């Protein structure tokens with residue numbers, strides 16, 4: 652019978668996290684031995700009636716204090732550096748990672764691939780490629796947990812969070828919601844299916860929808876009237892969005908912010924919160940008019956424009 656104490660190691664991160672975990676367990680075991688073995692020995696040696704020398708030892712106290720402070724301190728700092736290194740690795744997705752979007756809602760995970768393919772409670776990914784998830788929640792706090800990849804991230808309504816991994820092993824693994832989120836929380840589970848890159852391409856091709864995410868975004872950009880202000884020669888002066896993504900944006904109040912996912916999101920839902928320098932605060936809010944899904948499509952469209960050059964200077 653298989654008795655899985657540990658989940659599979661199916662991402663580049665998994666062995667690193669496990670090594671740290673076993674390192675900490677080993678350290679605890681050694682510390683326990685250092686304390687308990689002498690204790691048992693002294694219990695035996697100084698038992699009542701045993702004729703042994705009980706006069707106090709003459710070791711200067713400060714030597715003892717310094718030793719048992721400095722040595723553990725160095726060890727613990729060592730672990731700190733080790734763990735911090737993994738943490739930074741985990742928090743910084745490689746630049747070439749592919750974006751997959753995830754929306755948590757009571758009680759399912761809605762996923763969309765950049766090619767447009769959608770799935771629910773299932774996530775298909777290829778091996779050997781870094782995947783970056785742009786995640787949000789439509790209602791309450793959920794938590795996207797992939798034990799085999801050693802990644803877990805709370806998703807919150809009203810903001811984007813990201814998480815990344817690079818799968819290493821073909822297989823089917825668990826996907827959980829790891830934050831109690833209401834009646835059917837326990838049903839908010841699914842699978843990650845890791846495939847060979849060629850099989851993944853085939854999977855994308857078979858389920859190929861009419862539009863990629865960026866194309867859906869482009870259509871919304873026209874339908875919602877964004878293009879009326881942001882493109883062509885409208886009456887209202889609004890910034891061109893080509894070349895925007897990933898660049899610093901000067902704001903009217905003198906601040907400079909990075910045009911990342913959060914900035915795009917806020918620009919659409921809370922346009923008054925950050926006004927681009929040199930423009931009037933005339934953009935209407937779209938909060939309540941577009942769904943999280945549409946917002947992500949707009950985001951990927953604007954992101955795809957980020958690679959283009961603006962036709963006129965801002």
Ligand code: HEC
Pocket residue numbers: 872875876877878879880881887888889890891892895900915918919922923925926927930931932933934935937949953
């Ligand atoms: C009534 C005209 C108007 C409409 C409609 C409009 N915008 Fe804007 N938008 C502006 C103006 C003006 C600014 C610059 C002032 C500001 O930052 O609010 C702006 C700023 C932005 C920014 C920040 C750009 C930067 O360079 O910092 C983004 C992103 C954006 N809009 C996206 C959209 C999207 C997406 C839509 C459609 C859902 C939309 N806008 C609809 C007028 C408009």
Ligand SMILES: [Cu+2]
Pocket residue numbers: 755756758792793794828829830831832836839
């Ligand atoms: Cu949940």
